Amino acid sequence: MRIIVTGSSGWLGQRLSAALRAGGHRVTGLDMVAGPETQVLGSVANRSVVDRVFAFGADAVIHTAALHQPDLRKATARAFVDVNVTGTLNVLEAARAAGCTRAVLTSSTSLMIDAALASGRAEAAAFLDETHGPLTPRNIYGVTKLAAENLARLFAEGGMTVAALRLARFFPTDDPAIALIRGDNLKALEFLHRRLTVEDAVAVHIAALERAPQGYSTYIVSAPSPFSPDEAVELKRNAAAVIARHFPDAPDLFAARGWTLPRTIDRVYDSALVRRELGFAFTTDFATVLDAMRQDAPLPFAVPA
Template sequence: MRILLTGSSGWLGRFLAPGLKAAGHGVIGLDIAPGMHTDLVGSVADADTVARAFAMGVDAVIHAGALHKPDIAHMPEQAFIDVNVTGTRNLLEAAARAGHNRFVFTSTTSLMISQAIRDETSEEAVWLDESTGPLAPRNIYGVTKLAAEGLCRLYAADRGLACVVLRTARFFPEDDDTHSTPPGDNLKAIEFLHRRLTVEDAADAHIAALERAPELGFDTFILSAPTPFTRKEAALLKRDAASVIARHFPDAPALFAKRGWTLPATIGRVYDAGHAEKRLGFRCKTGFAEILDALREGRRLPFVHDPSYVAPKDKMPQS
């Protein structure tokens, strides 16, 4: 198939485009920034640009392009609506008109985080899966991604376009934009327990969704490394996360200490990716156990930590 991949110059696109090609697909990359996997520079918010992309011969769409949470600091709300909502609708309409039977949408677990969850007001870790709701996103990023998910659901129901929504947990390489402690690599390692996956796993999940979309119809999946925790541990995770981690991984405290890392005193939320494993047939290859294996054996960590990473779109001159 010839796949239209939006966001082809971004972090996910850097891994997804080669993965699609290795799976035997042709790739037409669309992004607002030039890149090695980008064939057409332009915005999905522009219907003419989308039409030009489809004129290149498109059999299916993976819509991974978007404005993200860090963009809130320098982009107006209207830009999020234009790109994340109108842009998604432009692609869905073009795909439905073309008679496509598969559309994969990159969403985010961020839209599941209300202000109360963000503030960790609960006495136990909040267990998040696809049944969590009602959803109350706390910023324009989450609001627009939730709206885009709704458009996918409508096009699946009303136009017969099979749409798979992938709510990805964190996989960005740069440091967290709100937390400076613990250090970035330490924080990323911890997050594989409850809210992170590798970019390689994120790319593989999109390819799996592309292949399965026609039989799935419409569905939503949380993508995160498999958590070792159970719902019964939610209260203790909030009170004393380090002890729960040590129970599951007895040598984790020593391995972390040897590297100068710390384990968390508390964990306030857990993403459960069980639905993706059961129905999509996808399970992340890299989890916390693999990170400990690397520490134990003195190997390179199985995730990317790059504090200097800047998205290609953010390198472009501002108009």
Template sequence: MRILLTGSSGWLGRFLAPMLRARGEEVVGLDVAPGAETDVIGSVADRPLIDRVFADHRIEAVIHAGALHKPDIVRYPAQRFIEVNVTGTLNLLEAALAAGHDRFVFTSTTSLMISQVIRDEAGPAAVWLDEAAGPLAPRNIYGVTKLTAEGLCRLFHRQHGLSSVVLRTARFFPEEDDTLDQLPGENLKANEFLNRRLTVEDCARAHLAALDRARGLGFDLFVVSAPTPFDRSETAALKTDAAAVIARHFPQAPGLYAQRGWALPTSIGRVYDSARMERVLGFRCETDFAAILRALETGADMPFAHDPSYISPKER
């Protein structure tokens, strides 16, 4: 199958493209920046370019992972987010429809589920976030445009029958957090496997699962994150004494963290629940918080990427 992969030079693309090829797919990478997995340099906002790519490469399916992201808000105006994240998605959907496609996978984000109220974490309990969470009120242009693009995928299925799977991915970036700096970056990432992170490898594997299941699903949407060990009944305790809740699930965690000089979270304000992804899509992330603890126990490298020097290829 000839698959158009947008965002092929990005962090996800460099892992996803080899996985696709390893199982026999022909990958055509499209990105605004050059890269080892990129065949065509250009923007999804350029409709004539998209039409040429579909015609020249006889594209049969699309994985749309290219976008402007939250850190780009300080670098690009709002109009550019609309051009890339909304118009670019529309261009790809229309081209896929014209080509008679029966599968379209869209990389979205859990960020669009976070209103300013949720981000402020002022409530008495952690907020439980799954596919039914709402009403959605994205707090920035990134979230607004990604939510709009999700709506386009849903619309094209409803009006035209194009099978579309939307993956709301949690955090998998390798660089330092651009807003949280209370803990060292590797410690922070390890903690987030409790409630809001996955590895880039698992993120890529989720896209393969979505591609395989798209025909049978028609349209569907999934939260993609490492499985949380927590239960909805623990949300109040997670907010007031997260370390105690973690210790109940993982009695070895406090000691292993102390040996590393790390700190467990004292309060958790939100939890992403990916149970439906496992139940309906048939995919479960391989790396979870238990894997973090096994690495600490054995002295192995952390099973996730941490690179404070990472810079997006488009910004180099």
């Protein structure tokens, strides 16, 4: 298959392009930054650049290019609209003109978080699945990612099969908004409710490309959580106790590393639909992380040197 990958020099796009190529596909990459998987340099916000990459020929497109949450500190609202909205429209229009039948859009769980949930004032953890709504994103990043999803839905109504993947956290950098727990301690804990590895992020894009049903689909993508909605209040009030109930040796394993368990968890992303509908199996969850800790093995989310 001839596949266009936007954002092909990024943390996800470069690995995804390499995996697709290893699977026998012909991949053409587009990115503003040069890289080993990028053939065309430029922005998705520039329609002539997008047309140039599709001129290589395409049966499908995986659109990962975007401004992200960390860009809120340096990019203007207009830049977010130009890249995340206009850029998505450019990619989808070029894909349709090239005769592409399938598209996968990298979206974000961030668009599901409104100001009330972000404030942390709720008395119970929110369990979020694809039915959650109405969606009222709290910042320009979420607003533009939701707009991109809606554009993708319109193109699916026109006959293209499109899957939007709302990925939880998979980048190696810390969230600067979280100050109490950082680094590997934080990442390990996030596998309980809001993280996946970049390897699983790559694999789920390929699964969506191959198996997404005809029309438009949206999937939350986050490592399976051990928690259930009947634990929502306790998760908000005493998350460490809930974790210890599910994983009795977790407190000792964390303490041995000088790590801490969280006092509270405010949200849990439910990835049951992507596992059920696409048959997707995550390779890493919190139990996998604990297994590595018990064996003093490399953590499954460690960034290679």
